[in-house]
Amino acid sequence: MLNKLTAIIRKDTALRFEGRSELLFFLILPLIFTFLIGGGLPAAGGGGDNRLLVPVADEDGSPRSAALLAALADGDVVRPEAMSRAEAEALLADEDAAAALIIPAGFGAALSADGLAAGQEAAVTLLVSPTSNVAPAIEGEVNRAVSALARPLLVARNATEGVAAVRPFADETARAAFFAAALAAAEAEAAPPARVVTEVAAGGNAYDQRAQASAGQLITWVFIPLLGASGLFVYERLMGTLRRLLTTPTRKSTFLLGAIGSQYLAALAQMAILVLFGVLVMRVPWGRDPVALIVVLATFGLAGVALGTALGTFVKTEGQASNLSIMLGMAMALLGGAWWPMELFPAGLQQIVRVLPTTWAMSALTDITMRGQGVADILPEAGVLLAFAAAFFLVGLWRFRYE
Amino acid sequence: MMNKILTIMWKDVRVLFGDWATVALIIAGPLVLALGLGLVTGGFGADDGLAISRIPVLVVDQDGGPIATALRDVLTSDDLSDLLAPEALADADAARARVADGEAAAAIIIPPGFSDSFLPDAMTGDMPAAVAAQVVADPGAPIGAAVVRGIVEEFTARVATSVAGVRLGLTQLATSGAVPPSELAAVGQQLGEGAFGDTTNAAAASLIRIDRQSVTTTGGDDFNALAYFAPSMALLFLMYAVTLGARTLLAERREGTLPRMLAAPVSAGQVLGGKVGGIFLGGFMQLSALILLTTLLFQLNWGNPLIVLLLVVAAALAATGWGLLIAAAAANAGQVTSLGMAVTLLFGILGGSFVPLENAWPALDALSRITPNRWALDGFTALASGETAAVLMPVAALLVMAVVLFAVAALIFRRRQGALLTA
Numbered sequence: 001m002l003n004k005l006t007a008i009i010r011k012d013t014a015l016r017f018e019g020r021s022e023l024l025f026f027l028i029l030p031l032i033f034t035f036l037i038g039g040g041l042p043a044a045g046g047g048g049d050n051r052l053l054v055p056v057a058d059e060d061g062s063p064r065s066a067a068l069l070a071a072l073a074d075g076d077v078v079r080p081e082a083m084s085r086a087e088a089e090a091l092l093a094d095e096d097a098a099a100a101l102i103i104p105a106g107f108g109a110a111l112s113a114d115g116l117a118a119g120q121e122a123a124v125t126l127l128v129s130p131t132s133n134v135a136p137a138i139e140g141e142v143n144r145a146v147s148a149l150a151r152p153l154l155v156a157r158n159a160t161e162g163v164a165a166v167r168p169f170a171d172e173t174a175r176a177a178f179f180a181a182a183l184a185a186a187e188a189e190a191a192p193p194a195r196v197v198t199e200v201a202a203g204g205n206a207y208d209q210r211a212q213a214s215a216g217q218l219i220t221w222v223f224i225p226l227l228g229a230s231g232l233f234v235y236e237r238l239m240g241t242l243r244r245l246l247t248t249p250t251r252k253s254t255f256l257l258g259a260i261g262s263q264y265l266a267a268l269a270q271m272a273i274l275v276l277f278g279v280l281v282m283r284v285p286w287g288r289d290p291v292a293l294i295v296v297l298a299t300f301g302l303a304g305v306a307l308g309t310a311l312g313t314f315v316k317t318e319g320q321a322s323n324l325s326i327m328l329g330m331a332m333a334l335l336g337g338a339w340w341p342m343e344l345f346p347a348g349l350q351q352i353v354r355v356l357p358t359t360w361a362m363s364a365l366t367d368i369t370m371r372g373q374g375v376a377d378i379l380p381e382a383g384v385l386l387a388f389a390a391a392f393f394l395v396g397l398w399r400f401r402y403e
Numbered sequence: 404m405m406n407k408i409l410t411i412m413w414k415d416v417r418v419l420f421g422d423w424a425t426v427a428l429i430i431a432g433p434l435v436l437a438l439g440l441g442l443v444t445g446g447f448g449a450d451d452g453l454a455i456s457r458i459p460v461l462v463v464d465q466d467g468g469p470i471a472t473a474l475r476d477v478l479t480s481d482d483l484s485d486l487l488a489p490e491a492l493a494d495a496d497a498a499r500a501r502v503a504d505g506e507a508a509a510a511i512i513i514p515p516g517f518s519d520s521f522l523p524d525a526m527t528g529d530m531p532a533a534v535a536a537q538v539v540a541d542p543g544a545p546i547g548a549a550v551v552r553g554i555v556e557e558f559t560a561r562v563a564t565s566v567a568g569v570r571l572g573l574t575q576l577a578t579s580g581a582v583p584p585s586e587l588a589a590v591g592q593q594l595g596e597g598a599f600g601d602t603t604n605a606a607a608a609s610l611i612r613i614d615r616q617s618v619t620t621t622g623g624d625d626f627n628a629l630a631y632f633a634p635s636m637a638l639l640f641l642m643y644a645v646t647l648g649a650r651t652l653l654a655e656r657r658e659g660t661l662p663r664m665l666a667a668p669v670s671a672g673q674v675l676g677g678k679v680g681g682i683f684l685g686g687f688m689q690l691s692a693l694i695l696l697t698t699l700l701f702q703l704n705w706g707n708p709l710i711v712l713l714l715v716v717a718a719a720l721a722a723t724g725w726g727l728l729i730a731a732a733a734a735n736a737g738q739v740t741s742l743g744m745a746v747t748l749l750f751g752i753l754g755g756s757f758v759p760l761e762n763a764w765p766a767l768d769a770l771s772r773i774t775p776n777r778w779a780l781d782g783f784t785a786l787a788s789g790e791t792a793a794v795l796m797p798v799a800a801l802l803v804m805a806v807v808l809f810a811v812a813a814l815i816f817r818r819r820q821g822a823l824l825t826a
Binding site for chain 2: 185193198199
């Protein structure tokens with residue numbers, strides 16, 4: 001039986017890779033997608049500075065607006081670049097930037113002693129692209145910079161208003177003098193100590209777009225060809241080789257095991273390459289718990305190839321198998337959280353997509369790469385993936401016909 | 404003559420749309436993916452019941468002081484009830500474990516001494532060492548965790564600023580002699596009461612307003628994610644639809660049906676015209692069907708119908724050019740399918756169909772200009788915002804692309820596939 005299995009696996013592998021174009025989908029495109037979506041390219045115009053470009057139109061030109069620009073630059077997330085409003089809007093429109101900051105004329109005046117006393121409001125405009133996945137990070141940085149700029153002013157204003165409430169000033173001049181002295185003192189103060197510290201649960205890593213892309217693209221690009229295994233059954237059926245097998249002493253289970261085995265082994269090899277690429281190029285911590293990783297990838301592969309087997313008993317032509325595997329693979333990857341974090345989904349949808357194997361696979365891979373979890377933690381996901389595999393195999397066996 | 408070309412065109416279109424799996428891929432596929440991407444980017448707004456879920460956050464108050472209580476009040480306030488789903492827990496380790504399991508986006512642990520560390524020593528006026536609140540983040544929920552951290556940081560910054568204001572006011576009063584030392588404690592008490600009355604008043608705590616505007620070409624703040632993802636997904640699968648059509652050129656040669664057509668009273672030009680027209684018509688119908696479906700199902704406004712038609716024709720022509728080029732370069736029908744899918748996916752990622760690649764390598768942006776996806780998407784998003792004039796450039800670019808690709812494909816066909824119409 002082992003000889004027959006080996007022969008079938010060798011034949012199917014040769015069939016699959018007989019054209020060089022298979023390498024496009026097996027290797028080249030998955031690597032390109034992982035690299036691009038994971039942010040592998042250097043940022044535009046940064047000269048090695050990979051922080052996110054944020055065009056800033058400083059229409060005020062005051063020391064306060066310059067201070068805001070400096071506060072924004074004083075971080076490791078964004079790279080502000082001063083330019084005109086038209087240039088900033090053009091960069092945004094061309095999707096060369098995810099957000100642009102406009103500091104309007106009058107910004108500095110509103111933050112002066114007179115402006116604050118008169119109750120003037122300082123405002124900046126943050127233009128964001130609604131489809132960008134990095135815009136929230138930029139918004140957070142703008143908030144931080146604005147808070148840093150406003151803090152001494154707020155302290156001085158609070159002090160002045162507080163004092164005015166309990167010991168009213170003699171006149172506006174006295175109030176202004178008090179505010180000026182308070183502001184000078186507040187600006188001279190050292191930066192306040194951190195009042196919030198962030199830690200990642202269970203010693204995992206902070207969210208990393210590279211880890212999300214590496215895991216998500218692995219699921220997408222491995223799952224589609226596994227579903228495409230359905231095409232193999234159609235091919236054999238149409239070529240009549242399955243019927244011919246009846247004349248040989250080969251059992252149905254041997255043939256099925258061989259056909260599935262070749263796809264499964266290829267998927268394992270593909271996953272190994274993508275994991276290695278993730279480790280070596282994208283610096284994703286795949287190797288934190290190798291046993292957990294092997295368990296997840298092995299069970300995910302089984303669920304995928306089982307679904308492909310079941311699908312193969314429904315489709316009638318190779319074209320149908322190819323089209324369906326692409327559509328189902330992409331849709332299930334997207335809905336399983338492989339392209340975007342699951343938290344972005346509406347609550348109801350988060351529950352519905354638990355019927356997909358991709359959801360459980362992505363959850364387990366996130367546990368390993370980001371949450372720092374081990375074998376014991378991913379066993380529930382692995383169990384569900386095995387259950388999926390069993391269910392799909394049963395459907396495949398039940399519906400399998402030689403003709 | 405036209406009848407013969409139209410007959411061949413119509414036959415190819417019937418073959419393309421006659422297979423339910425193909426229709427599922429090129430029509431249902433983009434619809435499902437556009438809907439999915441629209442859902443995860445939260446672009447459908449809150450009124451249709453598809454808004455992003457509330458962020459699950461666990462709160463462990465080990466301090467019990469007034470500032471910790473004020474923080475808990477903020478987290479459970481009506482203002483944040485649409486954003487957060489807080490749950491009080493007594494055990495910090497249990498909270499950490501639940502975050503580690505992905506059950507909550509974050510846990511806020513308020514340690515003992517948190518409230519007292521904001522208040523200066525009553526005798527010396529010195530500030531004690533800061534006791535920081537801990538935000539335990541789930542890396543699998545980066546946005547939720549960042550939002551929670553932002554809320555806690557804003558709250559603590561507001562309290563710290565109020566305390567600093569009190570201290571500074573008192574110091575100024577003392578050093579200027581405006582308040583005698585004997586009254587300082589009482590004045591400090593008054594200042595403190597006034598300042599802490601403001602800790603939940605966001606307006607008082609903010610000097611600089613950040614006016615956030617969604618820059619969308621689909622109408623200001625009423626951004627509908629489908630207006631971006633529907634055309635982007637439709638264009639992604641348009642490329643695949645035309646390669647399926649182009650595949651028939653080589654498939655029919657392999658099966659000998661092309662030479663057999665020549666046995667009928669049709670010229671080679673009519674056969675090729677019909678085949679190329681069929682590829683174009685298939686793409687045109689796929690794109691048009693998606694526009695109609697999204698208009699009917701989701702009330703999506705694509706813009707001026709005549710200009711939409713012009714753009715669809717231009718996009719289908721450019722995509723047909725790519726389909727022909729792939730067919731010309733491929734050795735057999737199988738290669739057309741493989742190369743076609745590869746080009747479809749590459750053009751999809753370059754054109755921003757999967758994730759926006761803003762802020763990336765400039766060469767990547769330049770590269771995206773060779774894709775019909777990029778130009779057509781620019782045109783559709785401009786159209787949806789009513790900027791009709793802005794469509795001219797994409798239409799012109801798509802037509803130029805079509806002409807160039809048709810010419811190159813014809814040259815390659817002449818050199819490599821001269822026997823296209825012969826067995």
